[in-house]
Amino acid sequence: MSSQPLLEFRALTFERDDWPLFSDLCGALKAGEILQITGANGCGKTTLLHILATIQAPTAGSLHWQGRDISRCRQEYLTAMAFVGHQSGLKLSLTPRENLHWLSQLQPLSRVSSGAALARIGLAGFEDVPCYTLSAGQLRRAALAILCMSEAKLWLLDEPLTALDVEGIADLEALLLGHVAEGGGVVLSSHQPLAIPALRTLALDAMTEVAY
Amino acid sequence: MTSLGGAFFAVIQRDLSIAMRHRGDLLNPLFFFLIVVTLVPLGISPEPTRLAAMAPGMIWISALLATLLALDNLFQADFADGSLVQLMLSPEPLWLLVLAKIIAHWLVTGLPVVLFSPLLGMILSLPGAGFLPLLLGLALGTAVFSLLGAVGAALTVALHKGSVLLSLLVMPLYVPVLIFGTSAVQRAVDGMNYGGVMAILAAVAAFSLLLAPFAAAGALKVGING
Amino acid sequence: MWQWFHKLGSPRWFYHLSSKFLPWLALASVVLIVTGVVWGLAFAPQDARQGNSFRIIYIHVPASFLALAGYYVMAAAGAVGMIWKIKLADMVMVAAAPLGAALTFIALFTGAIWGKPTWGTYWIWDARITSMLVLLFLYIGIIALSRSFSTRETSARACAILALVGTVNIPIIYKSVDWWYTLHQPATIKLTGAPSMHPDMFKPLLVMILGFYCFYALVLLLNTRTEILQRERRTTWVKELAAGK
Amino acid sequence: MFQFDSFDAFLAMAGHGPYVWAAYGVSLTIMAWLALSPLRRQRALLGELRRRLQTQRPRGES
16 A cells, blocks of 8 residues: 555645634545544634535645645546535435435446445435435435445545434444545544544644734 | 436436426416516506507516526525535536536526416517517527526525525626517517527527536636635 | 746735835826816817717716726736636726726716706616616626625635626627617717817817826726735735834 | 806806716716725724734733
8 A cells, every 4th residue: 555645735724804714734644544623613624624625725725636736636536535515415305315316427426326325324214205304314324325335535524423323423433444444535524522443633723713 | 437418417307306396486487477477567558559569578577587586596405405515526527517407497497488478478469470589589588597697696606695686696697688589579570570680699599508607617616605 | 937927916016016106197197187177178169069068078988988998907807816816816806896886887977967958868778878877787796796705715706707707798788789779769869979079179088088097097006905905914014014104 | 278258157058067067076076085985994904903013012022
């Protein structure tokens, strides 16, 4: 296995209305690692994940995918990255199966069938009911089913534990460990502790106090 | 594996099936269209000659307002539930997916308005010669409304009070279409040749088709950071 | 080459450079506009048909010129800011929007006042005035959009896209309105007969147009400088500037 | 060449005075405001910055 990090970010700075949310943030994620971003509400966890997912552009700094600047290989990066955000990304009027089918047309999601993915995440029997009948926890599980199907090496997860019960959290942890065992990488934000050995953390708190 | 055409048609298909599950919402712009046109004789005069003189303009203006009404839903619902982000993280070219969304949106909002317009022409005593150019013109015109409107909808997608702002942004851009569209009908009613005007309208539509998806894709990348 | 380009885009450098020619620009615009106003009001011969109301032309025409040119300046700045990610261009765009809107309003207002003695009514759906009104709406859209974003950068990007779409549309809008006007053939005289103007009438107009160009550049510079200070207020050079004063 | 017989005639503009003067007056007022308002905003901004710096300095340097 090469020592080249999967994802590296250098000197990331993000300013909102000329007010730095964080500045000069550096870090790297190697294959087989899980990086947890921690910090109080409003310290920029979601923004950082959005920047890593190339949804938002940083004010300054750069991202590198396997050593190459992401602005030069964004297409390749997008096929190698899966993002599950704060919102589920599911249409409430469609069923989980329909939602996953739609997503699989847009993104490389063909490791397992949508039915198998939903069964693995604990939604067997709910494949064909409209999503608006699901509970918040079930919706979150359905969103995480994307990860079971994904061929992506890198997972970016924004608060994946929200609304999950104990069993759901255990399922997710198993999923994450399975992914890194296969040489993948995960960046996730959460303020809850995770039962995962060798978890690396990045605390954003220190950045909130910036003098005028 | 994903494929270009697959992603394009998947987006259209999904948006259409969502629309079919909210059939009530689908009819709203149509009823709006009908009600606005009904207000014209009530507000002005029921006299057929006066109505006929106003018919092309009134039908066009109400069609414009009806499509405008449905416009802020183009991206906003997808933004709220996060599926817009998933769409934008697809390795497929974003402009193509945006075009698919615009086409689906036109099929559920623009097309019904077009198909409904002859009925309104009848209500407003539009002379017989005006019906064909009305249909043709509205078909092209509502397509331009959806295409240009998509840029505005993308820019305002993350804003709280986006819908009023959206109207403010796109309505001035609709001026040429309104002018050419109504005058095509007027010319036909007056017994003149309207082919030239229709050609201009088609050119505007083709031009919008060429540029608007790129502009809307760029606008989305900016707009989701509202 | 890129270094040079980015130096040009450095707000600090621009701020200091612009302080040098700001007084000259101010002087030029005041002298030209005062000369033009006095010449136009008192010394230019009156129009044979329209009488003295024709003197409004010396405000109306330059304002209309710059209202339209201003939209292109704004769109060009927005495009530069978007393509090369130059902050300064974004600031110029933000500075240009209210200025252009104000000039458009002046053009409309003077046009309406001129209409009263000429046509007996303040408002007439003349092609030129209608296009100007649509232009005002386009400006208002940009200003409204720029005020509704929470970050300045996003706001500038969004406005740039809208301005570019507007720029592509403006020629079509102008042509369509022109065509619409000929279609409805109102029996009125044309507002201006610029080509057939007497040289004595034309010279002050030229002075005024020059003066308005200088004035536009002046206010654009002033607005941009304010925007620079606003955005860079946390940098050391702005703090030094504030402390040194 | 001055086009009017007297100053009163200049003001009256043969009946068009109100229109001409209103157009010039309003336009020039708007233009003056356009030029002055950035200057005023700039002064306010620098003033506030200075005030902030003065209140911060004792803490920052001690």
